[in-house]
Amino acid sequence: MRPTIPQLDTWNLEGLHRAAEAARANADILSTSVDDCSRAVSTAGSWHGQTKDAASRRIDEEVDHGYEVRTVLLRVADDAEDAYQGLNHSKTYVLDQKNLAVAQGFAVAADGRVTHPDPEKEGDAGVFQLNLMSGLDEIERLDNVFGTRLRESVGDLGAMRDGQPDITLADGSVQDPDAVAIRLASMSPDERATFLAGLSAQAQRQLVIAAPEKLGNLNGVPFVMRIEANEINVRNALTSERAEPNRDESRITQLEAMLAPVPNPEGTGTLAAAAAATGKDATPRLDMVDRKFVMFSTEGNGRMIEMIGEMKSGAPGVGVYVPGTSTNLNGSGSNHVAAWNLADKSGSPVFLYMEGDFPQSLTSPSDGAPSPGFAADMAPRLVDFGREIDREVAATTPGTPVSYVGHSYGGSIVGSAEQLGLRADRILHASSAGTGVFDTGWNNPNPDVQRYSMTAPGDLIGVVQSYPHEGLRIPGAVGLPGNPHASELLGGDPDELPGVTRLDTGFYSDGSTDHPNEVVFGSDGHGKYWDDPNSTAFENIVGVISGSDATAYVERGIETRYVDIGLGDNGDGGKEAFDAAKAAGAGALADAFGDPNLDPYANPHITDNPQLGEKIDVT
Structure with missing residues (x-):
């Protein structure tokens, strides 16, 4: 009333x-x-x-x-x-x-x-x-x-x-919902989708109540049912964790945040990181909405797929954001904020994709970012989930372009999924670790797919991208293994591939917490732009998802007191490695003399091409 x-x-x-x-x-x-x-x-x-x-x-x-x-x-x-x-x-x-x-x-x-x-x-x-x-x-x-x-x-x-009352099926028969849930688990995704489409809304709700843990993560189940099931699963996980004798307080905080309302991304403004970490928005708005999860599991480091925004007619696009190294459920607040701001600025639903374990270390060869195993494990799941997104798009907003954005290790996951047949309208490699872990080309079934990439100058990921797939063979020395994220056919650097349009990482906005109005550069240039929704790089991601426009790449000369990146360094593995070594040497020397917090990339000055690139249409 x-x-x-x-x-x-x-x-x-x-x-x-x-x-x-x-x-x-x-x-x-x-x-x-x-x-x-x-x-x-x-x-x-x-x-x-x-x-x-x-x-x-x-x-x-x-x-x-x-x-x-x-x-x-x-x-x-x-x-x-x-x-x-x-x-x-x-x-x-x-x-x-x-x-x-x-x-x-x-x-x-x-x-x-x-x-x-x-x-x-x-x-x-x-x-x-x-x-x-x-x-x-x-x-x-x-x-x-x-x-x-x-x-x-x-x-x-x-x-x-x-x-639990029995439910009526499409053929008029009546069955126990637990038995129906077991039957659904043995079906293919297409069979599930057809079967569930024949049930009434009441029967669908009874199924969710009876078996939320099954329905929440089954492909072929409509997203509205998966969201309702996973809301139950998150609540049950919170209840169980609170009852544990040795409670994981970080997990409890995260689960509470997942159940707390957030501002509607179809409003205005941006979302603060503190809000997602606590589940309490610092500036409550009238249009608060529940968070929506189309996949959730406490397995491993915790897994989820969050849908931010609505799948509805009129949305300019649909985005899928795959984050990188160190991603886990308990620490996913910043990823949620980035996805929320993408949805807000693009006017499109955005899926934060975390359906698997990510490497938690940057350096460990066996279980860190150098390992291809995480990407190989998650890529086929992303292909399958892509089919579910296409199914929902066909049902709710036919013809809407779907874009996949992979950041850092997430770029390797997206590239690997495309090698396995991920269908996409647009792909964006953002500071990507490579083109994919399999020794094949990309096999996107969409012949008109548009591919984009962007990597900040001085970002250490550039050394990884340029490192040869076959490794290094130095006469008289032990050979070094190759880049595990470099396809044998494609190499490891999406910025350099024909058919990939490189975009400008550009500048932080004046509202940036760490680098107001500075050029996106150096080690912070790998990911800090995700925290600045008004930066050039973030706006380019928005442009790709919404199909509006983006800023084309401009190579710049940039120097600080300790580092000098000249024209021609980007994409040249030897020069990029030399630049990184200079920065590391300056940091080590400063540490030895009692200055452990020295940032060799601080206070950058542009020596060549300070202008932004030209605007290009994304269609």
Whole structure:
């Protein structure tokens, strides 16, 4: 409902907060109880026979039922708390605007209309009225959204009082949802998609409640179902982690952040890094939305695929962002912020792709960035997920271009996936580790794919890109292995390949925290532009995803007190290695003389070509 301002002034929303706490507490009690019951039966080692078998089967059924009820209780708790937070913020905003307007002599009607006896203040009255109407609109939206969700949850609880109800399939038959979930797991993605398209919305929701851990990560399951399932999976993971005797507090913080609302990326402004790390936005807005995950797992270092924005008609593009070395679930806040800002600035849905373990070390040959194993493992998954994106695009916004952006090690993952047949409309290698780990060319089934790349001058990844695939053979010395991210046919440097358009990393914006208005350069040039949504490099990523325009590459001469990168150094492995060695030597020498924090790339000065490149159309 849409309240009047006097009605809103009487709303007491604390009951929603108390309801959320009660539902969560009851979910915890239920979970502990069924776990204790299951444990008691399973540890009865001296008891055997038909009675034991029957009791075990019955207990398993009740444990499963208990988990399903817990799932709905946690959904009630989450929705009630989100409703409380959103409505409370909107209520405060509307009443503050009303009080401010009245204090300045404006008249505020019950429905939010604002007037003033002085005709010259008509414009100010319009601003107040717009603010009040926006706040009331948001209250109405929140009330409708969460009212519907809570009614559905209450209905689900009533329907499953004596067990999870059966669901009706497209052929009219009735089956237990757990059995249907097992059947789905044996299907191909195309078969799943066809099967699920024949179910009612109610049947789909019952399937999600019955088997969220299965449906959340199955290809062929519509994203809307995967998102609902993974919201449950994240809640369950948080509940389980909180119950651990040795809790991972970083994981708890991350899971809480994943369940906390964030500003809608279809609004304006940028998202701060602190907000994603804590789940608490420093400047709450009226248009807060839940985060959406189309894949989630606590396996390994933690895995997820987050969808930021909406798959809908009118979006100029769809983006998939694959980050690089050191990426993991607990530390994914900065990746989320970057993806959110890409979605915000491009007006397109963006997927943060973390469906696997990334190397956590820059140097370890066996389990660090030099290892091709992580890319070889993740590339086929990215190919499969690309098919799921194409399926969703065909269903929601046919013909919308899909772009893949691989940063650093993520560039190797994207390149390797394209070697295995990833279909894409646009590819962008951003400070990429290489072209792919397999000894083949790219095999994109789209003959019209557009490929782009960008690497900052002085970025140490340039040495890796230029390092020969076959390694180095020095007479009289042990041979050095080649670049594991360099395809035998393509080499390792996407910047230098025919058919790849190199873009300019350009300059940081005046709002950059670390390098305001400086040229993107050196070791920080490898990734700092991801933290600056108004930098040239970030805007180029936006341009590729949205299909607007981008800034073409300009080679520059750049020097600091310790490093001098001249024209012709970029792409020349020997010169790039020499430049990197000078920087490393300056740092080591400074460290030896008591200055461990010396940055040899600090205070860069452009000696050649300070201008930005020309704008090119991305179509």
